Amino acid sequence: MKEEVKLMKGNEAIAHAAVRYGCDGYFGYPITPQSEVLETLEALMPWETTGMVVLQAESEVASINMVYGGASTGKAVMTSSSSPGISLMQEGMSYIAAGELPALVVNVMRGGPGLGTIQPSQSDYFQATKGGGHGDYHYIVLAPSTVQEMADFVALGFDLAFKYRTPAMLLADGIVGQMMEKVVLPEPRPRRTAEEIARQCPWAVTGNPSDRKPNVLTTLELESDKMEVNNRRLQATYRQIEQNEVRYQEYFTDDAEVVFVAFGSIARICLKAIEDARGQGIKVGLLRPITLWPFPTEEISRLANRVKGMMVVELNAGQMIEDVKLAVEGRVPVYHYGRMGGVIPNPQEVFDATLSHFPFLKK
Amino acid sequence: MKTEIIAAGFGGQGVLSMGKILAYAGLIDDLEVTWMPSYGPEQRGGTANVTVVISDKPISSPVLDSYDTAVVLNQQSLDKFEPKVKPGGSLIYDPYGIHRLPTRTDINIYPVAAMDAAMELKSAKSYNMIILGALLKINPIVSIESVMTGLKKTLPERHHHLLPANREAISRGMELI
Amino acid sequence: MKAEDIKLDENKIYCRPTLLNDTTMHYCPGCSHGVVHKLVAEVIEEMGQKDNAIGVAPVGCAVFAYNYIDIDWIEAAHGRAPAVATGAKRLNPERLVFTYQGDGDLAAIGTAETIHAANRGENIAIIFVNNAIYGMTGGQMAPTTLIGQKTATTPYGRRVDLNGHPLKISNLLAELEGTCYVTRQTVHTPAAVRKAKAAIRKAFENSLAGNGTSVVEIVGTCNSGWKLTPDQANKWMEENMIPFYPLGDLKNNSQK
Structure with a gap:
């Protein structure tokens, strides 16, 4: 091993x-x-x-x-x-x-x-x-x-x-x-x-239609009614994915007053900031979406009922924060801290930004 | 036990590969490691740096704002990272080409004349291994045996004849402290 | 032979290729595409490749090729057929993979995909119908539109200073090391149809033999786009298109 x-x-x-x-x-x-x-x-x-x-x-x-x-x-x-x-x-x-x-x-x-x-x-x-x-x-x-x-x-x-x-x-x-x-x-x-491909993917254009009708892979459908049916089928799949495949990870959220929402490498920078904050007795936690679509809307909504605020940290000008706000529905304040252009924030910076928005965290 | 290290210098001085050797030795010692380089044009002659974290527990952030140890091999890196060494931490620098010396008094400062030593050894390529030797003398984060095992595993067979020279360079670095 | 015997199978000298579906084609009367489709269907059938062929359809007039020829098809985005065919062929090297493309698809929006697939020598056949106009979208200028030719976007005729030169893409493709066979044909006379069919067969054989990329350009008519009767269109093609796009093999290294 x-x-x-x-x-x-x-x-x-x-x-x-x-x-x-x-x-x-x-x-x-x-x-x-x-x-x-x-x-x-x-x-x-x-x-x-x-x-x-x-x-x-x-x-x-x-x-x-x-x-x-x-x-x-x-x-x-x-x-x-x-x-x-x-x-x-x-x-x-x-x-x-x-x-x-x-x-x-x-x-x-x-x-x-x-x-x-x-x-x-x-x-x-x-x-x-x-x-x-x-x-x-x-x-x-x-x-x-x-x-x-x-x-x-x-x-x-x-x-x-x-x-x-x-x-x-x-x-x-x-x-x-x-x-x-x-x-x-x-x-x-x-x-x-x-x-296995023939069995698992009966739709596949394998070029060997000997025991089936030819398969045609096309995205064109000029008849609006039929194209709407195609769209409905896609949407039905998306609803299924939303129901079954949401993935996320939570860290220290049980007693957190403020929860960070961050994904990818930035979640780790937040986690470091949280570790440091916890060392000072400051109760902050992290929700890290693993699937960004489907988004963990329900879990964020659940957290919004018991935290005092959320801090979205991203390497951008504020994108995922829109989905967080849709999940929170105005129940608690949601703030953003982001760096752009390739600048990576360090844990201290993230922590300072959080304190500026949530001064009650200061002990 | 967790050690957070930044190594910075000119591209070509071998800071990235020194960090890699360190990280690989950490892996052999069954520790958690992260190795996060600056990448891009820096690799081709500009200033390169690498953050290495070695810990007995899972590592959160690979990107840091302060370091236990900073290894700085040019003036630019010294200026940038001296303020970022944690109080009580270590700053290792090569005086070669340095005109503004470190001034902090709350950290341990180690000048390591590795360039001179490399010239004595007649091996410019051994430079980063001399630095590594010095670093490991100051802070034995990983064992020398693991460093050598790591080198043996990562170096292609045709370069294995260089292993003794690397070992010698590490020893030379340790003597400089 | 009595008149009713004409229906007997042994007296049949011609029939619709079995791979050509009994579907009304959307092509305008006089269009070359119908004939080229028939030839492709016939060749696949005669080569026994029905259960081994993957066609890649373009965007353009031939977008519905998959409705007419009864084999497995992939409908590609505009110009991307050679890349799609590359993916299909590389992952299914035993298959006969071919693209069917028009001049806009192959020589304008898909130039990069075409040249690089050919330069890599992908073992695919490219059937390229050049009618010097965008038929599907209503008769706009194509990369192959002739100087002086009137189209919806060159209403006073194509001008070099405004629109540049007509692109002899097959000549360009013939220069590439990856192509083994590049030929230019037409389908406007029975003799031309026979030659075009032989060319398509050679291209398909090259693909299966792994000789590299084959390109069969068919200089075709678009009487709707050219605003001519089918008969006039054939004549216009002979007088204007063929002098600029001369027929024959541009390269034939098929016997590798």
Whole structure:
């Protein structure tokens, strides 16, 4: 067991986890701060072992459409990029969602807008959780905060994607992508066989319709009534996901007067601030959403009944705070502390901002 | 036991890999570790830094505002991180190229003439291992054995002949304290 | 032969390819797409590839290709068919994977995907129908629209100073190391149809043999977009299109 503990970057962990998951194909384009995903895959040469395809595409537009093509055939395929590249992928994401295709997309966020910076950010929260491309759609968004979760969420993301026939996104940032930590890699599992794909994905465009009618994967439906039916089917899936797949983690919330809400690496900076505050007898806690969509609305609503306020900390100008406020419904004050442009706040800064909004916490 | 370290210097001085060796040794000693680099253009000649946390308990934040130990290998890093050493903590610096010396009195300050030592050893590449030796003498966070095991595991076989030189550099660093 | 014997199977000399669905096509009368669809269906059938083919449909007039040819299809976003086909083919290397694209899809919005798929030598076939206009959206200028040609967005004719030059994308693709076969054909006479069919077959055979990317450009008509009768359109094509887009093989390394 001890042998299996590795020290690696979050980006490297994703690559290893993908191969071990039995991923069929990765298509990607280099962009800082996530290029190690493609680099690691190329170094691992999984085509020699599991048969996994790895291809450096000419652009993120091509990458996501290669994913679309591969996913259409029932294969477990993925891509990864960082913010500007993910913007380019939005067209393809909309098609993949509309085509009800399982796929995994990793966004190791950097600061924007525009070309922005290569330093960490969480400013793609809106894009990731509200759809991002054109049309009414969602996809499952998982927010890893450790290198271990970077590895674990690859399998979780794929499994959920196949369960609901929807794309899933790992929404990470430059911190958790670039940092090294201990990680226990998942047990390798074999890639799905053609028979398993035929059984699990009867919709797949396998190119072998011998014992079925041909499958057509299209997102086009010019008749409005039928297109509305397609939309209703998507929405029904989303309601199911909202009901079954909300994931979050709470720390010290039992007796907390003020609860932080933060995701990904920033949740860890908050946790450090909380540890320090607790050392001074200050009762603060943390709710860390693991799924950003579906959002832990109910749990936040429940907390709003017994805390004095909430502090949303993000690497952006205030995005997730909108969902927190929708959950709190005005019952307690909700404040935001955020840094932008790749600046990472330190625990003290987070703590000071919290005290300024909630002076009663001062002992 | 938890040690929070920042190592900073010019790109090419080997601070990131020194941090990595330290983190890897922590892993071998069955401790929790995080290694968080500054990344990007800094890696190519500018100022690079890495935050390493080694603890016997799970580590919350990989990003910190104060450090138990700061290893600073150029003036810029000294200016930036001297104020961020916790009272009672340690500041390790190489006087080579330093014109404004550290001034704090509430921390332990260790000048380590590692550049001179590396030149004596005729091995510029051993620079960061000399620094590591000094660091481990001051604060034996991980064992030298684990450092060497880690090096052996992470270095490709063709570089294994360099292991004795690395061990020597660590010893040299320890002697400088 | 008595008149009623004409119905007997042994006297049948031509029939609808079994892979061509009995669906009314949305193509305008006189459009080349119907013939090209028929050829694709015939070739797949004759090669015994019905249970081994994946078609990738474009955005443009051929967007509904999947309604007409009875095989597995993926409908791609505009211009992305070569990338979609790359994904499908790389993950299913034994399959016959082909794209069916128009000039706007292949040579404007999808130029990057087309060139890079071809440059990688993806083992796919690209069926490219070039009618020098955007038919589906109502007759706007295409990258292949000729100088002086009137379209909805070049109402006074395409001008070099405003719109640049018509793009001979197949010539460009023929220059790439990854392509094994690039040819330009038409389907406006029975003889041309036979040659086009042979070209499509060669392209499909290349894909299965792993020779690299094959491109079959079909210079076609769009009598609706050109505002001509089908007959006039054929004539206009012969007089204007073919001199600029000369027919024949631009590259043939099929015998690898």
